Amino acid sequence: MGAPTSPVLANMVCGKLDAQLIRLAKKNKIRYSRYYDDITFSSSTSGHIAAATGMDLSVSHISRGVDNLSDDFVEIFTSNGFKINSKKVWGTTRKVRQQVTGLVVNKKYNIPSSLMRNTRAIIHSIEKNGLSGAQEKFLLVRKLNDSPKIRDHVIGRVAYIGYITDYGLRYTAMARRLMAALPGVKLPVPLLERERSVYVATNMPGGEQATAFHVGNGLFVTAAHLLDPNNPPVFVRLHSPDHYESPFVTEVVRRNYDTDVALLRHVGDATVINRPAIKLTTRQSVRGDSVEAYGFENYVPGNKLGIVPTQISSVRELEGQTRHSVGTPWPHGMSGGPVFDLQGVFLGIVFSGPLYGEKISPYGTAFTPSALFAAELNGWLDELAV
Numbered sequence: 001m002g003a004p005t006s007p008v009l010a011n012m013v014c015g016k017l018d019a020q021l022i023r024l025a026k027k028n029k030i031r032y033s034r035y036y037d038d039i040t041f042s043s044s045t046s047g048h049i050a051a052a053t054g055m056d057l058s059v060s061h062i063s064r065g066v067d068n069l070s071d072d073f074v075e076i077f078t079s080n081g082f083k084i085n086s087k088k089v090w091g092t093t094r095k096v097r098q099q100v101t102g103l104v105v106n107k108k109y110n111i112p113s114s115l116m117r118n119t120r121a122i123i124h125s126i127e128k129n130g131l132s133g134a135q136e137k138f139l140l141v142r143k144l145n146d147s148p149k150i151r152d153h154v155i156g157r158v159a160y161i162g163y164i165t166d167y168g169l170r171y172t173a174m175a176r177r178l179m180a181a182l183p184g185v186k187l188p189v190p191l192l193e194r195e196r197s198v199y200v201a202t203n204m205p206g207g208e209q210a211t212a213f214h215v216g217n218g219l220f221v222t223a224a225h226l227l228d229p230n231n232p233p234v235f236v237r238l239h240s241p242d243h244y245e246s247p248f249v250t251e252v253v254r255r256n257y258d259t260d261v262a263l264l265r266h267v268g269d270a271t272v273i274n275r276p277a278i279k280l281t282t283r284q285s286v287r288g289d290s291v292e293a294y295g296f297e298n299y300v301p302g303n304k305l306g307i308v309p310t311q312i313s314s315v316r317e318l319e320g321q322t323r324h325s326v327g328t329p330w331p332h333g334m335s336g337g338p339v340f341d342l343q344g345v346f347l348g349i350v351f352s353g354p355l356y357g358e359k360i361s362p363y364g365t366a367f368t369p370s371a372l373f374a375a376e377l378n379g380w381l382d383e384l385a386v
Contacts, residue, residue: 010036017080024076028052040100046093053091061093103164108284111164119157119174122150126181154178155185166281167191168343191344193276195305199238200296201264201336203227204249211295211337211350212238212250216277218266219381223336224255225352227262236264241296242305248272254380259321259373260351262336263380278338278346282374285324285347287312293330293350293367295337308334316366323351323366330365339367346370 011018018034025032028051030043043049046057054070055063066074066086077084092098094106104110125134131151138150147153158178162171167190175187190197201212201222212222220238227233232252239247250264266272285291289312297306310328317323330337330350337350348369 006036014080017077017082020076020080024052024073035101038101049091055091057091057093061096062090063092064090109164111161115157116161116170116174119154119161122154122157123174123177123181126150126154127177131182151182155182155187158187162188165343166283166345167279168341168345170343172344188279190276190279194278194294194338194340194344196240196243196276197278198294198296198305198337199240200299200333201226202237202239203233204235204237206233209296209299209333210335211333212236212264213294213336213338214272214275214277215280215381217385218270218273219253219384220250220264220266221336221349221377222262222264223349223352224257224260224262226336227252227255229257235267238264241301241303244275253384256373256376258319259376260319260368261349261373261377263377263384265384280370280374280377281346282371283341283345283347284371285312285341285369287314290342291326291339291347291367292342293334293337293339295330295334295350297331297333299333306331306334313365318351318366321368321372324348324369325366328365348372 014034021032021034021039025041028043028048029045030041030048030052033040041049041053050056050058053073055068057063066084066089068091069084069089074084097104098106099112102112104112122134122138125137128134129137135150138153139148142148142153147156155178158171158174162175165171167188169191172189172191175189179185179187197214199212199214199220201210201220202208203226206228208226210223210226212220214220222236226236232255234252236250236252237247238250246269248269249267251267253263253265255262290309291312292307292309294305294307296303308328308330310326312324313327314325315322316325330352334350335352338346339348339350341347348367351366351368
């Protein structure tokens with residue numbers, strides 16, 4: 001029923017089963033996971049899956065049904081009082097769509113295209129027939145577990161798509177259409193407001209300049225190298241020349257020079273708490289991906305926010321950490337700026353640009369991927385939220 005007790009009860013009931021399946025997975029060098037009563041085994045080698053479960057994927061890339069499982073594997077479940085649902089038993093290789101708990105997981109987790117198409121169709125029905133007309137059509141085709149109200153159903157669908165896709169470009173287009181079709185509905189659209197989330201950062205009293213961005217609740221992220229480790233400033237001045245007239249002061253609350261990430265907190269000006277913020281993610285990026293960085297290049301009064309499009313050229317060690325190199329050098333002042341993929345999903349932070357007056361830097365063509373600092377940054381945010 002979706003009660004908050006469900007995962008606890010599932011873990012209690014499946015405790016012995018989990019232990020047996022974990023031992024089986026370790027023995028056969030495969031990975032095991034369970035979400036409630038959905039069980040998944042994965043491996044880079046189909047032979048390991050066959051040895052553990054009896055399911056042979058060496059000939060066909062898709063296998064379905066409990067009859068494809070070995071008796072020993074099925075016995076693990078029946079001995080624990082469970083019965084396997086044959087309709088939900090299936091295995092696939094990476095050459096076809098791989099789906100777990102409703103998500104496509106071939107390269108990165110994503111929404112199935114069928115869900116996207118069906119959701120767009122519902123929005124189109126509302127646009128064409130109005131809410132009442134779409135409601136009548138919806139009742140003829142809705143599934144048993146769907147909300148009986150098309151308004152609630154489609155809002156829930158779009159919100160789910162936004163959460164899974166990190167509120168990227170496809171979600172944003174869908175959310176805009178839905179909000180236009182249903183006046184009064186408000187959905188988060190951080191992609192449309194990301195330019196309002198980026199600021200010029202100037203340390204005090206040194207005056208060195210970089211870029212910072214709002215992550216919510218008056219907290220801002222920038223590059224730690226803006227802060228001299230030998231004489232670190234206590235305060236950093238932030239300024240959004242494109243959108244907000246008045247600069248404000250932030251205090252340095254956390255920093256890590258190894259990952260080159262610092263966290264700032266507003267001082268005094270409480271109005272910044274509710275300003276637009278960038279949605280942090282741990283979305284992975286790889287060599288060949290197209291990206292774009294936001295920041296203030298060689299900032300002087302009158303300059304506007306800059307956007308530098310480029311492509312990841314390699315993954316290499318810089319200053320003792322794994323960074324992603326790009327094909328286009330960052331201009332001075334971009335350090336600390338956010339980096340996005342072409343769907344608008346946050347990927348990381350500009351590592352370092354050249355010194356003022358210089359055209360190139362040995363570190364000026366890289367960014368720090370979010371996976372490197374996400375856990376620590378989220379810990380900082382949790383500490384400051386208490």
